[in-house]
Amino acid sequence: MTTTSTPEPGKKVNRIGLEMQPYRGGKTTLCAGCGHNAISERIIDAFFEMGVNPKDVIKLSGIGCSSKSPAYFLGGSHGLNSVHGRMPSVATGALLANRKLLAIGVSGDGDTGAIGIGQFVHLMRRNLPLIYIIEDNGCYGLTKGQFSPTADLGSVLKNGVVNDLPPINTCSLAIELGASFVARSFSGDKKQLLSILKASMSHRGTCMIDVISPCVTFNDHEGSTKSYAYVKDHEEPVGDINFVPFFEDISVEYEPGTTTEVKMHDGSRLFLKKLAEDYDPTDKGAALRLLRETTHRNEYATGILYIEPTKYDFTTLLNLVDEPLSTLPLERIRPGREVLDAVMDSLR
Amino acid sequence: MAPTDAAAAETPAASTRRIVNDFSIQVATVNGSGSQTANLVLLRSIFQMGIPVSGKNLFPSNIAGLPTWYTIRANASGYVSRKKEIDFLVAMNPETAKQDVMSLQPGSAVLYDEPLKLNALRDDLIFYPVPFDKIVAEVCKDAKLRRLVKNTIYDGVLSKLLDVELGEMEEALRRQLGKKLKAVELNVGALKAGFDFAEKNLVKQDPYSVERMDKTAGKILIEGNAAAALGCMMAGVTVVAWYPITPSSSLPETLIGYMKKYRMDKASGKATFAIVQAEDEIAAIGMVIGAGWAGARSMTSTSGPGISLMAEFAGLAYYAELPGVIFDIQRVGPSTGLPTRTAQGDILSVATLSHGDTKHIMLLPATVEECYTMSMDAFDLSERFQTLVFVMSDLDLGMNTWMSDTFQYPDKPLDRGKLLDQATLTRINNDWGRYVDVDGDGITYRTIPGDGMPAAFTRGSGHNARGQYSERPDDYVNNLDRLARKFETARTFVPAPVVDDAPGSRIGVIAYGTSHFAVEESRDQLQTEAGLPTAYLRLRAYPFGEEVAAFVKRFERVYVVEQNRDAQMLTLLRLDLDPALSARLRSVRHYNGLPIDARSITDEVLAQEGAAIAVT
Numbered sequence: 001m002t003t004t005s006t007p008e009p010g011k012k013v014n015r016i017g018l019e020m021q022p023y024r025g026g027k028t029t030l031c032a033g034c035g036h037n038a039i040s041e042r043i044i045d046a047f048f049e050m051g052v053n054p055k056d057v058i059k060l061s062g063i064g065c066s067s068k069s070p071a072y073f074l075g076g077s078h079g080l081n082s083v084h085g086r087m088p089s090v091a092t093g094a095l096l097a098n099r100k101l102l103a104i105g106v107s108g109d110g111d112t113g114a115i116g117i118g119q120f121v122h123l124m125r126r127n128l129p130l131i132y133i134i135e136d137n138g139c140y141g142l143t144k145g146q147f148s149p150t151a152d153l154g155s156v157l158k159n160g161v162v163n164d165l166p167p168i169n170t171c172s173l174a175i176e177l178g179a180s181f182v183a184r185s186f187s188g189d190k191k192q193l194l195s196i197l198k199a200s201m202s203h204r205g206t207c208m209i210d211v212i213s214p215c216v217t218f219n220d221h222e223g224s225t226k227s228y229a230y231v232k233d234h235e236e237p238v239g240d241i242n243f244v245p246f247f248e249d250i251s252v253e254y255e256p257g258t259t260t261e262v263k264m265h266d267g268s269r270l271f272l273k274k275l276a277e278d279y280d281p282t283d284k285g286a287a288l289r290l291l292r293e294t295t296h297r298n299e300y301a302t303g304i305l306y307i308e309p310t311k312y313d314f315t316t317l318l319n320l321v322d323e324p325l326s327t328l329p330l331e332r333i334r335p336g337r338e339v340l341d342a343v344m345d346s347l348r
Numbered sequence: 349m350a351p352t353d354a355a356a357a358e359t360p361a362a363s364t365r366r367i368v369n370d371f372s373i374q375v376a377t378v379n380g381s382g383s384q385t386a387n388l389v390l391l392r393s394i395f396q397m398g399i400p401v402s403g404k405n406l407f408p409s410n411i412a413g414l415p416t417w418y419t420i421r422a423n424a425s426g427y428v429s430r431k432k433e434i435d436f437l438v439a440m441n442p443e444t445a446k447q448d449v450m451s452l453q454p455g456s457a458v459l460y461d462e463p464l465k466l467n468a469l470r471d472d473l474i475f476y477p478v479p480f481d482k483i484v485a486e487v488c489k490d491a492k493l494r495r496l497v498k499n500t501i502y503d504g505v506l507s508k509l510l511d512v513e514l515g516e517m518e519e520a521l522r523r524q525l526g527k528k529l530k531a532v533e534l535n536v537g538a539l540k541a542g543f544d545f546a547e548k549n550l551v552k553q554d555p556y557s558v559e560r561m562d563k564t565a566g567k568i569l570i571e572g573n574a575a576a577a578l579g580c581m582m583a584g585v586t587v588v589a590w591y592p593i594t595p596s597s598s599l600p601e602t603l604i605g606y607m608k609k610y611r612m613d614k615a616s617g618k619a620t621f622a623i624v625q626a627e628d629e630i631a632a633i634g635m636v637i638g639a640g641w642a643g644a645r646s647m648t649s650t651s652g653p654g655i656s657l658m659a660e661f662a663g664l665a666y667y668a669e670l671p672g673v674i675f676d677i678q679r680v681g682p683s684t685g686l687p688t689r690t691a692q693g694d695i696l697s698v699a700t701l702s703h704g705d706t707k708h709i710m711l712l713p714a715t716v717e718e719c720y721t722m723s724m725d726a727f728d729l730s731e732r733f734q735t736l737v738f739v740m741s742d743l744d745l746g747m748n749t750w751m752s753d754t755f756q757y758p759d760k761p762l763d764r765g766k767l768l769d770q771a772t773l774t775r776i777n778n779d780w781g782r783y784v785d786v787d788g789d790g791i792t793y794r795t796i797p798g799d800g801m802p803a804a805f806t807r808g809s810g811h812n813a814r815g816q817y818s819e820r821p822d823d824y825v826n827n828l829d830r831l832a833r834k835f836e837t838a839r840t841f842v843p844a845p846v847v848d849d850a851p852g853s854r855i856g857v858i859a860y861g862t863s864h865f866a867v868e869e870s871r872d873q874l875q876t877e878a879g880l881p882t883a884y885l886r887l888r889a890y891p892f893g894e895e896v897a898a899f900v901k902r903f904e905r906v907y908v909v910e911q912n913r914d915a916q917m918l919t920l921l922r923l924d925l926d927p928a929l930s931a932r933l934r935s936v937r938h939y940n941g942l943p944i945d946a947r948s949i950t951d952e953v954l955a956q957e958g959a960a961i962a963v964t
Contacts, residue, residue: 026817058642058797071805071817078797080641080668081807082634083660089589089626089634096587096622096635097644098798119634122627321618324798325586326643330762332620333584333645335610337757343578343606344754347568 015051015247022076023048029068035187035213036066036135040073042190043104043133046197047074050245057102058094062087062116065142065215066108066135074104085116088123091130092314098324099315102201104131110140113149113168120170124177124206126314131200131207134170135187137215138226145218156223170210171305172291175284180205180308182287184301186235187213188228195241196304202245202268205313212300225298236299238279238290242271262307272304281307365555369399369424371435373506376448377499378441380412385524385535386499387418391749392520393503393512394422395569398561402428403749404943409594409688415444422558425872428751429865430943435556436510438502439466440480449473457554459505474553476546478505483545487537496531497538504542509550511557514543568752572745573649575716575755576675577603579723580647581611582758585673587646588623589635591654594687595743596677599649629654633661636672640665641806643796645727645762649675652694653682655701662736663702666831667809669783669794671730671737671765673723678742680941689941690743692861695916698738699890704809705828707835709842710738710890714864716750718888724758725843731765733838734794742911744862744943768793768801782806782815783827790834835891842889845896850881855957856903858896858933860887860917862943863909869946870953878954882907887917892924900929905960907953909936911944934960 011019023044028037047057054076061067063084070079082090091105112120112134123132138151147155150170151163174182181203185193193211200207212231214220220227225234239260244250246267254261254271260281262270272281278293280286287306294301321328373390377383384405391403401422408414421431433453439445439460446469449458454472467475483501484494500521507514518536525531576599580588590600604623611620626632632648639646650658655676665672678694680686700706709729711722722739730737766772768780772793776786782804783792795801804815812818813826850871859867864886874880885899900906900921908918915935922930936952938944 055800055803056798060638076803078795078803079805080638081805082637083664083808086630086634086661089631090638090641092624092631093587093589093635093638093640093644093646094642094797095638096624097639097642097646101642101797118627119631122631315622318622318624319619320622321613321616321620324643325620325622326639326796326798328584328586328620330584332613333586333611334582334758334762339610340578340582340755340757344568347570348566348754 014048016053018048018051018053020044020048022054023074025070025072025075028072030065031217033216034065035137035211035215036069037072038187038190039133039135039193039211039213040069042193042197043073045194046201050198050201051247052102052201056100057104060087060091060094060103060105062107062111064108064111064140066106067111069106069135085111085114086119087111088116088119088128088132092123092126092128095128095130095315096318096320097326099129099320100324103129104133106133106135108148109134109136109138109150110148112170117149117168121173121177124174124179124208127178127180127205127311129204129206129313129315131197131209134208134210135213136170136210136226137213137219138224139215139219141215141218145215152225155225158218158221169291169295170208172288174206174208175287175291175306179208180311181207181304182306183207183304184210184212186231186300186302187211188232189235189302192237192241192302195243198245199241199243199264199268199270199304202264202266203307203309204265205308205311231300234299236276236294236301238276238301238303238305239281240273240275241304242273244269244271262309264309270304270307276301281305366557367555368557368559369422369561371556372419372421372431372433373436373438374434374448375418375420375438375502376441376444377416377418378412378443379407379410379414379416381440381499382496383416383418383440383499386503387420388749389500389517389520389524390503390506390512391420392523392569393516394420394558395564395751396516396520397513397558398564399424399558400426400428400563400751402751404430404744405748406942407688409684415441424561424563426563427865427869427946429869430945432945432947436554438506439464440499440502457556459502459509476505476509476550478502478542478545483541484538487541488534493534497534500535500538501542504539504544505546505550507539508543508546509552509554511559514539564751566754568754569749570716570752571598571747571749572713572716572719572741573599573677573747574602575719575752576723576739576741576746577606578755579720581606583645583724583727584762585645585647585727586621587635587639587644588621589626589632589646589648590623591626591629591632591650593629593651593654595679595747596649596651596654596675598747599675599677629657630661633658633672633674636674637661637665637670640671640730641796643799645731646671647673647675647727649677651677651679651687655694655698659702662708663704663706664808665736666702666706666708667704668806669734669792670806671734673726673730673737673739675739675741677746678740686941688743690862690911690943691939691941692740692742692863692911693916693939695740695910695912696914696919698740699920707891708736708738709733709838710740711843712740712860712888712890713745714861714886716745716752717755719745720755722843728763729838729841732763732841733791733834734765735834740861742862766791766793767799768795773801781813783811783813783830785813785830785833789837790830790832791837839891839893842891842893844893845888845899846886847895847899848884850875850883853881853883854904855880856883856885856899856906857909858885858887858899858906858917858921859909863911866944866946866949867909870949873946873950874953877950880954880957890920892921896921897925897929900925900932903932905934906932907934907936907956909944909949911938913937913939
C-alpha cells in the first residue's frame, strides 16, 4: 500500500512518503532507562526506514512490561494486547485471517519462557510469519522483580535471592523447534538491533529475536547477569550484519570465505560477515554448537544466529488463497445450492 | 433348554399380541468389534421402510475391549428420545450379558450368542439362541475377517424376526460400505445366512415387528455434529482452530471433509479456509479470537474441559469485544470416567465464563436442523454483537444419528455487523471512537486491520470509549454498563423460544436442547395417562427473550427440565426473572449420563404435582 498524502516541505519522509508520526506510538509508561524503550525506538526506526505502511502492520503482545510496549510504537497500526503467555495463538489466528499483514509480536521472558512456553514451542514449529521479540530482562518487572526462566544460574536478585535453576535458552530452543530466523541482540546495541529488525521484515517465517533488555529497577545491580554492565562485558557479536533492502541497489564486495550472503524472501540481501570462528548462520548444527559453547563461556552470542530463508511458512503450508480470508466475498465462502442438495441426497 | 427357548419349543406358542412399529432394541457388544456398521444398517433399514427411528450409541472412553451398547427405537408416533425400557436385547458381549439380561422387564426378547447360555438366567423372557461362530465360519472362509462380519448376522436374524425387509437391509449395507465391493459381498452373505438360520430354526414368540409406513419420506439421517459442520461451512467460516476431545472432535473432522470437498477455490485450487489442530484449547480459542479480531469468521469446537481452559480468553473477548463462535458439545464431568456420556452440564459455567462481570450469548439447539441453522445464526450474532457466541449442543445430539427434514439453503446474506465504513465515518463527522455507542444499542463500530479505516489498539478491561488506556472508575463503569446494554439488545436478536400451548393447562414446562424430545413424549403421557395438560416453552437462546417471563406468568407451576444435577438453567432463569415469578419454577433433573427419557420426566412431574396438589 502506498500513501497519497503529500508531506509538508522540509519534513522528513520515508520511501513511501510517510512522515515519522504514524510510526511513533503513545508516551511510554515504562521506567526511565528501561531497555524496552530503546527496543521500541529501534522498531520505529526499522519500520520507517523500510517504508512499511503502519496500516499494513499488526502488533500483538501478551502481558508484562514488555507487552505494554506495542502501545508505544506504530500508532498507525492495529494492536492487540492479549493475555499472559498466549500472544502466539492470537497472532496465528490474525495471520490466518489476513496473511497480507506484517505482524510483530512483543513478549517478555516470563511471558515466553514460563506461562507461554507451550505456545512459544508450537509457534516455532509452525514457522508462522511473525516477528517475535522477547524483551528479555530475566525477571518479572510488573510484579516487582521475581526471577523468570531466562535468569542465569547463580544470578542474584536485589534482595539476595540466588537463582538455582538453569535458564531456558530461547534461541537454541527456537532453532531446534523450527524457527527459520533466530537472532539475539542487546537493547544497548542500536546498530545491530536495527539491522536485525530490518532483516526480519524481509523474511517470511517466524523471526525469533531475543533482545537482552535490562530492567533498570529490579535487575541492574551487581550479581545480576542481565544488567547493562554485565551484558556490555559479555556480549559477543558473532558476525557483522549488512542488510541491503530490496529497494536499494548497492553492490557489496567481500573476501571469499569471510561472509555468508543470504537472499531474502522479498529480494533483499543479507551479508553476514564472520567474527566468531565457527559462525555459519545457515547451518543448524553449527548455530546450536555456537550457542552451546558461548553459553558455556558465559557469553551472550548476538547477531543473526540462524536463518533458513526458503522454509515454507505456515500460511503457505496451509495452501491459503492469496487474498485475505477475512474479506472474501459471500460467493467464495458459501457454496451454492447444488452443494447442499448433493449433501442432503447423500443422507437420505 | 428352558421351556421358553424358542428354538427348542415343541409347540410354538406364537404371541397373540402384536406390537407394530413401537419398540426399542439394544445391541450389547464389545467396542472395537465393528458392530457400528451392523447397528447403522439396522437403523437405516427401518428408516428406509418409512418408520420413524432413532439410534443412540452408549460407548466407553476406550478404543477396543470395553462394553458398548447401541439402542434403536422405532416409533410410529415419531417419539425419538431414549426409551427407558428395552424390549429386545441383542446380547453379543459375554462380559455384560448376564447383567444385560437381568435388567430386562419380563416379557422382553433376547437374541444371544448360543454359547453364552443366557436362557438359563430367567424364565420370564423370550430367548433366541444363535450360534454365531458356526454361521460365520460357513459364510466367511477367511478366519481373519470373521470378526468383521459376525455382527451382520444378527441383522439377518432380526430381519426375519422383526419383519425388516431383507432388501432394505441389503440396500442399507451397500450405502454403509460404499465402494468396498468385497466387504459388501461378504456382509450380504452374512445377512442372508442370519436370515436363513432364523427362518429354519427360530420360532417367533415376541410381539414386535415393523410394517412399512411413509413417515420418513424425504427425510435425512445425520448426527448433530455433522449438521453443525454443514452449517459452519454455509455460514462462510474461514478460520477454524480445534483440539481433539470427545464428543466434539467429529464436528471439526466432518467440517474438514466438507471444506476440502466444497470450499477449495475453483480458479486457484487453494483453500478459502484455514483449519488448524491447535496444541490445546487455550491456543484454539486464542486463534479464534485473533482471527475474529482480524475480521475472519472463526470458530472452535470443544467440550466441558476445553471450555474450562478457554475461560481467561473468553473474558478478554467479552471486554475487548471480539467475535468468535464456540461449540460446546457437552458431556459428563471432568477427567476419566464418563467423558463419553451426555449431559447439559455447562450451562451456568458458560453463561458467565471467565473472571470479572461477563455474560455470553448461548444458542441452544435441540434438533440436528437447529445445529445447522444455529451455526449460521451464531456467526451472524457473533459479528453483530462483537462477542463470543456459544452453541450448546451435547453428546446425544452431536454424536447420535437423528432423523430430520432436509436442511434449507440459507436465504439471508451474512451479517458482518457494524464495520466502520466511509459513509458511517462521514455521518459521525470523522469522529470515531472504538467503544463509542453511536446508535444507543450498546453496539459500537469496529475497524479491522487492513481495511484502511482508523487503527485501534485493543486491550482488556482498561479502556475508555475512545479505546485509549484508562484505569478511571467512571470509564470502567460506563463501559460495563454499555456492555450490559448490548446484552439487552441481544435479547431481541437471538432465536426466540418456541411456545406450544395446551388449552386448560395450569402447569407449564420449560426445557431446552435434547431434553426436548423426551419432554414432548412426556407431555403426551401426562395428558393421556393422568389427564394433565401442559403448556411448553422451549428455550433456544440466552439471553432469554421476554416471552419467557410472559410464559411463567401464566402458570401456577412451571417445570424446568434439564440434564444436570444443579438445575443450572433454572438458576439462570432465577437471575433473570422477577422473584415472584421465579418462585413458580420447579425442577426436573436427570444426570446419570444417559440421554433423558420421557418416563422419568412424567414420573417426576406427577410426583411433584401430587405434592403440590396436597399442599393446596
